[in-house]
Amino acid sequence: MSQFDRRSFLKAGAVVSVATATSALSTVATATEEGVAATSKAATGVTKTLARYLVAARYEDLPANVRKEGTRTLLNWVGVAVGGSHHETVDRAVAALKPFSGPRQAGLLGRTERFDIMNAAFINGVSSHIFDFDDTHLKTIIHPAGPVVSAILALSEYRPISGKDFLNALVLGVETECRIGNAVYPNHYDVGWHITGTAGVFGAAAAAGKILGLSEQQMVWALGLAASQPVGLRESFGSMNKSFNPGRAASNGLFAAILASKDYTSSEGMIEAKRGWANAISTKQDYREITEGLGQRYEAALNTYKPFACGIVIHPAIDAAIQLRNENHLTADQIESINLKVHPLVIELTGKKTPQIGLEGKFSVYHSVAVAIIEGAAGERQYSDRAVRDSNVIALRDRVVATIDPAIKPEQVDMTITLKDGRKLQKYIQHAIGSLEVPMSDKQLEAKFLSLADGVIPAAQARKLLETCWGVERLGSAAAIAKAGVKKF
Amino acid sequence: MSQFDRRSFLKAGAVVSVATATSALSTVATATEEGVAATSKAATGVTKTLARYLVAARYEDLPANVRKEGTRTLLNWVGVAVGGSHHETVDRAVAALKPFSGPRQAGLLGRTERFDIMNAAFINGVSSHIFDFDDTHLKTIIHPAGPVVSAILALSEYRPISGKDFLNALVLGVETECRIGNAVYPNHYDVGWHITGTAGVFGAAAAAGKILGLSEQQMVWALGLAASQPVGLRESFGSMNKSFNPGRAASNGLFAAILASKDYTSSEGMIEAKRGWANAISTKQDYREITEGLGQRYEAALNTYKPFACGIVIHPAIDAAIQLRNENHLTADQIESINLKVHPLVIELTGKKTPQIGLEGKFSVYHSVAVAIIEGAAGERQYSDRAVRDSNVIALRDRVVATIDPAIKPEQVDMTITLKDGRKLQKYIQHAIGSLEVPMSDKQLEAKFLSLADGVIPAAQARKLLETCWGVERLGSAAAIAKAGVKKF
Numbered sequence: 001m002s003q004f005d006r007r008s009f010l011k012a013g014a015v016v017s018v019a020t021a022t023s024a025l026s027t028v029a030t031a032t033e034e035g036v037a038a039t040s041k042a043a044t045g046v047t048k049t050l051a052r053y054l055v056a057a058r059y060e061d062l063p064a065n066v067r068k069e070g071t072r073t074l075l076n077w078v079g080v081a082v083g084g085s086h087h088e089t090v091d092r093a094v095a096a097l098k099p100f101s102g103p104r105q106a107g108l109l110g111r112t113e114r115f116d117i118m119n120a121a122f123i124n125g126v127s128s129h130i131f132d133f134d135d136t137h138l139k140t141i142i143h144p145a146g147p148v149v150s151a152i153l154a155l156s157e158y159r160p161i162s163g164k165d166f167l168n169a170l171v172l173g174v175e176t177e178c179r180i181g182n183a184v185y186p187n188h189y190d191v192g193w194h195i196t197g198t199a200g201v202f203g204a205a206a207a208a209g210k211i212l213g214l215s216e217q218q219m220v221w222a223l224g225l226a227a228s229q230p231v232g233l234r235e236s237f238g239s240m241n242k243s244f245n246p247g248r249a250a251s252n253g254l255f256a257a258i259l260a261s262k263d264y265t266s267s268e269g270m271i272e273a274k275r276g277w278a279n280a281i282s283t284k285q286d287y288r289e290i291t292e293g294l295g296q297r298y299e300a301a302l303n304t305y306k307p308f309a310c311g312i313v314i315h316p317a318i319d320a321a322i323q324l325r326n327e328n329h330l331t332a333d334q335i336e337s338i339n340l341k342v343h344p345l346v347i348e349l350t351g352k353k354t355p356q357i358g359l360e361g362k363f364s365v366y367h368s369v370a371v372a373i374i375e376g377a378a379g380e381r382q383y384s385d386r387a388v389r390d391s392n393v394i395a396l397r398d399r400v401v402a403t404i405d406p407a408i409k410p411e412q413v414d415m416t417i418t419l420k421d422g423r424k425l426q427k428y429i430q431h432a433i434g435s436l437e438v439p440m441s442d443k444q445l446e447a448k449f450l451s452l453a454d455g456v457i458p459a460a461q462a463r464k465l466l467e468t469c470w471g472v473e474r475l476g477s478a479a480a481i482a483k484a485g486v487k488k489f
Numbered sequence: 490m491s492q493f494d495r496r497s498f499l500k501a502g503a504v505v506s507v508a509t510a511t512s513a514l515s516t517v518a519t520a521t522e523e524g525v526a527a528t529s530k531a532a533t534g535v536t537k538t539l540a541r542y543l544v545a546a547r548y549e550d551l552p553a554n555v556r557k558e559g560t561r562t563l564l565n566w567v568g569v570a571v572g573g574s575h576h577e578t579v580d581r582a583v584a585a586l587k588p589f590s591g592p593r594q595a596g597l598l599g600r601t602e603r604f605d606i607m608n609a610a611f612i613n614g615v616s617s618h619i620f621d622f623d624d625t626h627l628k629t630i631i632h633p634a635g636p637v638v639s640a641i642l643a644l645s646e647y648r649p650i651s652g653k654d655f656l657n658a659l660v661l662g663v664e665t666e667c668r669i670g671n672a673v674y675p676n677h678y679d680v681g682w683h684i685t686g687t688a689g690v691f692g693a694a695a696a697a698g699k700i701l702g703l704s705e706q707q708m709v710w711a712l713g714l715a716a717s718q719p720v721g722l723r724e725s726f727g728s729m730n731k732s733f734n735p736g737r738a739a740s741n742g743l744f745a746a747i748l749a750s751k752d753y754t755s756s757e758g759m760i761e762a763k764r765g766w767a768n769a770i771s772t773k774q775d776y777r778e779i780t781e782g783l784g785q786r787y788e789a790a791l792n793t794y795k796p797f798a799c800g801i802v803i804h805p806a807i808d809a810a811i812q813l814r815n816e817n818h819l820t821a822d823q824i825e826s827i828n829l830k831v832h833p834l835v836i837e838l839t840g841k842k843t844p845q846i847g848l849e850g851k852f853s854v855y856h857s858v859a860v861a862i863i864e865g866a867a868g869e870r871q872y873s874d875r876a877v878r879d880s881n882v883i884a885l886r887d888r889v890v891a892t893i894d895p896a897i898k899p900e901q902v903d904m905t906i907t908l909k910d911g912r913k914l915q916k917y918i919q920h921a922i923g924s925l926e927v928p929m930s931d932k933q934l935e936a937k938f939l940s941l942a943d944g945v946i947p948a949a950q951a952r953k954l955l956e957t958c959w960g961v962e963r964l965g966s967a968a969a970i971a972k973a974g975v976k977k978f
Contacts, residue, residue: 089753096751099647100605102591116589158588192764197717224730228686229737232717234764241713241755244748248718259733262585264578266730275681275723 043287046272050176051219053294054206059168066298067473070171075445075469076135076305077128077145078109078485082465083380083452084130085110089240093123093247106154107486110456114486117154118251118258121204125150125247129196131380132242133309133452137174137302138436140181140195144303146246147200148173148207151254155211156478163475165211171300173207178299180271182289184282189234191283197232197245198281202271204253205260212261224266225256227277307434307444308378310362313349315432316413317342317365317402321372324417324427332374332396334419340365341405341414351402361388369415370397379451411435457487532776535761539665540708542783543695548657555787556962559660564934564958565624565794566617566634567598567974571954572869572941573619574599578729582612582736595643596975599945603975606643607740607747610693614639614736618685620869621731622798622941626663626791627925629670629684633792635735636689637662637696640743644700645967652964654700660789662696667788669760671778673771678723680772686721686734687770691760693742694749701750713755714745716766796923796933797867799851802838804921805902806831806854806891810861813906813916821863821885823908829854830894830903840891850877858904859885868940900924946976 062070084090085108094113102116108123115123125146128134134143152169155161161169181188181199189195205226209219229252232245260266270276271290278285308318317340324330340346342365352364361367361383370393371382387393408414411432417425431437433444440448446466453462461484468475468484475481551559573579574597583602591605597612604612614635617623623632641658644650650658670677670688678684694715698708718741721734749755759765760779767774797807806829813819829835831854841853850856850872859882860871876882897903900921906914920926922933929937935955942951950973957964957973964970 092751092753093748096748096753100591100594100607100747102589102605105589116591118589192769194717221728221730224725224728225733228683228721228725228730228733230719233759233766233769235759235762235766236713236717236756239710239713239754239756241710241717241759244714244717244753244755258589259582259585262581264581264585264733265728266733267725267728270722270724270730273724277722277724280681280722 043272043285044269046287046290047220047223047269048216049291050179050271050294051216051223054172054176054210055214055216055219057168057172057295059164061295062168062171063298066171066301067167069301069303070167070174071470071472072305072442072445073135073145073174073300073303074149074167074170074472074481075449075466077149078465078469078481079449079452080131080134081124081128081150082110082456082462082485083133084127084243085456087127087130089130089243090123090127092240093126097123106157107482109153109482109485110453110487112487112489117158118254120154121150121254122247122251124153125250126243129243129246131309133306133380135303135305137178137181137299138304139299139302140178140185140199141189142178142181142199143196143246144174144178144200144203144300146196147177147204147249147253150247150250151204151208152211153482155208155254157482159211161211161478163472163478163480166475166478166481167472169207169210171298172210173203174300174303175298176206177203178302179290182299183286184278184284187284188282192234193230193281194232194234194236194242194245197249198230200246200249201226201229201231201253201256204250205256206253208254208257209260212257214257214260218260218263220268221264221266222257222260224268224270225259225264226253227270228266229256230277230281302436304434304436305440305445305448307440307448308368309380309383310368310378311349312432312434313345313410314365314368315434316411316429317346317415318368318372318378319432320413320415320427320429321369322376322378324415324425325373325376328425330373330417330425332370332392334421335373335396335399336418336420338369338373338396338400339416339418340369340400340402341408342402343408343410343412344404345410347402347404355388358384358386358388364397365402366397366400367393369400370394377451379448381451457485461488532761532774533758535776535779536709536712536758537705538780538783539760540705540712543661543665543699544703544705544708546657546661546784548653550784551657551660552787555660555790556656558790558792559656559663560959560961561794561931561934562624562634562663562789562792563638563656563659563961563970564938564955566638567954567958567970568938568941569620569623570613570617570639571599571945571951571974572622573616573732574945576616576619578619578732579612579616581729582615586612595646596971598642598971598974599942599976601976601978606647607743609643610639610743611736611740613642614739615732618732618735620798622795622869624792624794626667626670626788627793628788628791629667629674629688630678631667631670631688632685632735633663633666633689633692633789635685636666636693636738636742639736639739640693640697641700642971644697644743646971648700650700650967652961652967652969655964655967655970656961658696658699660787661699662692663789663792664787665695666692667791668779671788672775673767673773676773677771681723682719682770683721683723683725683731683734686738687719689735689738690715690718690720690742690745693739694745695742697743697746698749701746703746703749707749707752709757710753710755711746711749713757713759714748714753715742716759717755718745719766719770791925793923793925794929794934794937796929796937797857798869798872799857799867800838801921801923802834802899803854803857804923805900805918806835806904807857807861807867808921809902809904809916809918810858811865811867813904813914814862814865817914819862819906819914821859821881823910824862824885824888825907825909827858827862827885827889828905828907829858829889829891830897831891832897832899832901833893834899836891836893844877847873847875847877853886854891855886855889856882858889866940868937870940946974950977
């Protein structure tokens with residue numbers, strides 16, 4: 001064949017209702033563009049099974065621990081979104097999109113502007129990932145709340161919904177994205193996809209679709225339209241494009257659900273079909289992760305929250321430092337030296353001895369330990385330019401020594417502080433705070449929340465917002481969350 | 490390690506300006522989420538080279554044949570978009586998105602509604618792919634105009650631009666998506682991606698970015714944000730999701746360019762980096778297709794247009810039928826029988842002898858030949874339910890015989906019509922009309938255009954719209970195209 005190859009020649013020429021016209025095609029289905037995806041190598045029913053579950057699942061079905069974790073997921077996410085809301089990344093997104101936004105349907109957390117729900121979902125999603133301080137599903141490194149809560153927070157201001165139904169949608173969205181992530185992780189992530197954006201779009205579509213009251217058929221279509229819009233590549237990490245990804249996953253998922261609600265169709269098995277999402281996007285597909293134990297085991301119960309605004313490789317050391325500080329009422333001037341026995345990765349990843357700017361501080365175990373001793377925290381402000389240039393922090397940082405110990409695992413640390421009076425204080429961390437084994441307490445989540453909100457919204461508003469999140473199940477209208485989280489003037 | 494695996498443990502904790510903090514990371518870059526993508530296995534400079542070309546390329550640089558083909562691309566696309574604009578697929582999209590649209594910035598071809606530019610780009614893109622009757626870059630089976638022209642048609646109503654600059658942006662967008670498509674085709678398509686949506690988003694971003702006057706750095710970012718938003722899977726073919734894909738590629742590319750215009754950043758090498766687009770989305774990457782001969786050879790000059798609203802496997806037979814009809818002023822009642830010698834694929838793909846509905850007609854070489862003899866065309870109306878149920882068409886259809894001939898190639902046909910008076914008329918087709926070898930003439934494009942517009946907009950308006958498209962290079966404002974193509978009341 002000449003210029004056009006076999007594929008183009010075989011290409012059929014219309015939107016074809018395949019079911020009505022496939023008999024003559026079936027033997028060459030794999031060679032036609034319109035071709036019915038051959039199912040011989042693919043699973044069947046995955047998308048439908050998931051959709052059926054999503055449509056049927058009720059708030060009343062959620063176990064208490066799942067409801068609680070969903071509430072903590074909400075609270076943590078609202079805090080980080082408020083905290084990030086005035087970063088220049090968000091300012092640029094707002095400036096770019098303002099001329100094109102629709103009706104002022106939904107608020108931006110921590111800000112005064114209002115946008116249509118899809119643009120609001122996008123921007124809140126960006127805000128919430130700015131500090132990379134949001135929640136983590138550790139099995140997949142998905143940040144579950146960004147795509148899901150961004151979408152339904154905006155939608156809740158447009159479509160009235162109770163707090164109970166909001167929480168149910170949140171849990172179902174998180175469940176959807178984490179299960180789909182499990183099915184393709186790690187291969188999918190290893191090749192370069194940012195799994196928060198690629199799996200997240202399903203979570204956003206599922207949660208928004210639940211709020212919109214989609215039928216099972218519509219939910220299948222919403223998941224199919226979501227499958228058509230994966231977001232994000234790891235190459236973009238280090239740029240504003242990283243925060244873009246959960247935001248765009250949120251707006252894409254919402255877009256999918258809204259179209260499906262008006263019977264805009266997709267195929268029936270977009271997740272699992274031969275030329276569907278999982279086969280196109282990953283070399284591993286374990287569909288049992290999606291369909292088994294729905295309503296019985298909850299990935300949404302496995303969410304975790306970062307206590308410290310840096311990579312978790314340093315978290316054991318920071319945890320040890322803060323515990324010793326608080327238990328002994330330590331001040332920097334008492335300390336002669338701080339010795340850490342660490343896993344080699346701590347040095348490899350965070351061995352920067354003299355960070356010059358705040359961001360570099362996140363790659364310095366020395367700075368992290370010193371500032372944690374002095375300020376009792378390791379949040380965003382402990383990684384500001386101010387913090388890494390603080391003379392007291394620098395003086396203490398220079399007295400921190402980290403030594404590789406083959407017996408120490410990455411999630412562990414062994415810290416010994418030698419005081420000027422000769423005493424030695426020792427702390428061994430088996431699992432750092434924020435891990436599944438030692439989750440952040442509600443109080444610690446509150447402290448993180450209030451610290452992030454500090455300087456963005458008034459303290460009284462932050463406190464009220466916190467209480468609104470804790471009380472989500474009692475809200476008559478979930479729109480109260482967004483209303484409590486926007487800046488008033 | 491316990492619940493969290495190595496990846497999650499290594500995950501760094503913030504939006505990190507990697508350039509400022511990489512020295513300690515470089516040895517383990519491949520293991521970190523924020524990790525600098527190792528460049529050892531990846532190409533470099535592809536995205537930048539493309540961006541530099543796009544920013545520098547001027548209308549005056551375009552060879553005459555490329556300008557002409559760009560104009561034909563525009564004309565054909567406007568026709569199919571008008572023609573598809575009242576399909577229920579479009580009605581549902583319009584109904585779904587209306588409550589969320591921003592200012593009435595841009596029109597919908599063939600319709601009265603106005604939407605913000607991003608929603609308008611989406612909907613026009615959907616309309617233009619409804620009949621799968623749009624243009625085709627045969628080397629990749631990309632439908633180039635959908636993503637690109639949808640984006641810039643809308644943008645041209647918001648950002649004043651001359652017709653010359655509009656055409657230049659159109660060509661550059663088509664060039665961008667087809668070259669990127671070449672780099673990953675066929676592996677990328679074979680695995681299941683709908684290449685019109687995955688490569689198309691780059692075309693939309695490039696063309697919109699050109700109109701927005703992006704700097705080289707901003708164009709790099711626009712391409713990066715585009716890389717983060719591929720659209721579409723082949724599993725969705727046969728549903729409304731197929732038309733969704735060029736539409737969403739258009740709005741995603743526009744979204745990328747608009748954000749980049751306000752300095753929303755991405756990485757520098759999103760197309761080619763180790764964890765960038767091409768490596769994530771394809772097992773084949775030939776970057777020379779993207780960077781070599783820019784401004785010298787033009788993929789945009791290789792665009793083709795379908796004369797018939799069905800798969801091209803039947804096109805030679807239809808071409809022969811219409812030629813014999815016109816040359817001999819044939820009517821159905823003169824015909825005793827029609828004998829075709831065809832390639833086996835014609836029978837395999839289009840062997841339906843008694844189609845019952847219009848869509849099935851597209852899979853019947855018998856119907857196609859019969860209706861072409863009787864009506865002298867094979868456009869959308871020849872594949873309506875009315876057409877396949879027409880008693881004259883059915884009577885002639887039953888006298889069509891197709892025989893497999895091993896000597897006949899797929900792009901060929903050998904037709905013999907036996908008349909009732911005993912004469913035999915014969916036509917051998919080497920390359921059907923619409924191929925690169927026998928492109929549609931301007932007159933044929935006009936006839937297709939007017940046929941598609943018939944019944945959607947008044948005939949006088951259709952004629953004026955046609956002339957506006959032909960005269961794009963003389964337009965003071967390219968907004969005239971959209972203005973001429975919307976329904977007035």
